[in-house]
Amino acid sequence: MTELRIFRDDKPAAPERVLTEGNAIADVLGKEGILFERWKADVDLAAGDDQAKVLSAYAKQIDKLKRANGYVTADVVRMVPDAPNRADMRKKFLNEHQHSEDEVRFFVEGTGSFYLHLGKRVYQVICERDDLLSVPDGTRHWFDMGPQPRFTAIRLFTNPEGWVANFTGETIAERFPTFGE
Ligand SMILES: [Fe+2]
Numbered sequence: 001m002t003e004l005r006i007f008r009d010d011k012p013a014a015p016e017r018v019l020t021e022g023n024a025i026a027d028v029l030g031k032e033g034i035l036f037e038r039w040k041a042d043v044d045l046a047a048g049d050d051q052a053k054v055l056s057a058y059a060k061q062i063d064k065l066k067r068a069n070g071y072v073t074a075d076v077v078r079m080v081p082d083a084p085n086r087a088d089m090r091k092k093f094l095n096e097h098q099h100s101e102d103e104v105r106f107f108v109e110g111t112g113s114f115y116l117h118l119g120k121r122v123y124q125v126i127c128e129r130d131d132l133l134s135v136p137d138g139t140r141h142w143f144d145m146g147p148q149p150r151f152t153a154i155r156l157f158t159n160p161e162g163w164v165a166n167f168t169g170e171t172i173a174e175r176f177p178t179f180g181e
Pocket residue numbers: 093097098099103141142143165
């Protein structure tokens with residue numbers, strides 16, 4: 001289930017607020033300038049479907065999103081629980097970082113957890129199938145796919161070259177609950 005947990009950034013032990021209803025999550029995030037929408041991921045993917053298959057299965061939605069929000073390109077990240085590179089992939093974005101490009105993810109399968117550090121709060125957004133989340137450029141955040149990741153997310157870009165992680169050097173992520181364990 002999609003879930004938003006709001007923490008004080010100095011109190012990682014327990015969230016101040018937990019929301020599980022899509023519209024309420026969209027409202028709260030929208031007030032912080034974060035785009036969150038529930039879309040319809042209406043194609044069941046097969047285990048062996050590669051990037052081209054996923055992109056063509058969701059061509060209609062991708063096209064709509066590109067037109068609505070000005071994204072230029074799309075690609076696919078697909079993780080399975082026994083992927084040999086899963087530990088390295090998980091570690092990659094597990095520390096607080098920023099990008100000079102929006103981080104846009106449309107989850108069409110599985111689940112993963114974003115943590116957005118906004119002012120004195122951390123917004124943990126546990127995304128699942130149907131969720132579209134856009135983390136604006138310059139937003140401090142991290143992402144945990146868990147030790148046995150399972151998700152397929154379509155990534156949308158206005159400028160893929162800008163999507164490089166600039167780590168803040170903060171260790172805040174280590175103090176917050178991890179995902180999926
Ligand atoms: Fe990121």
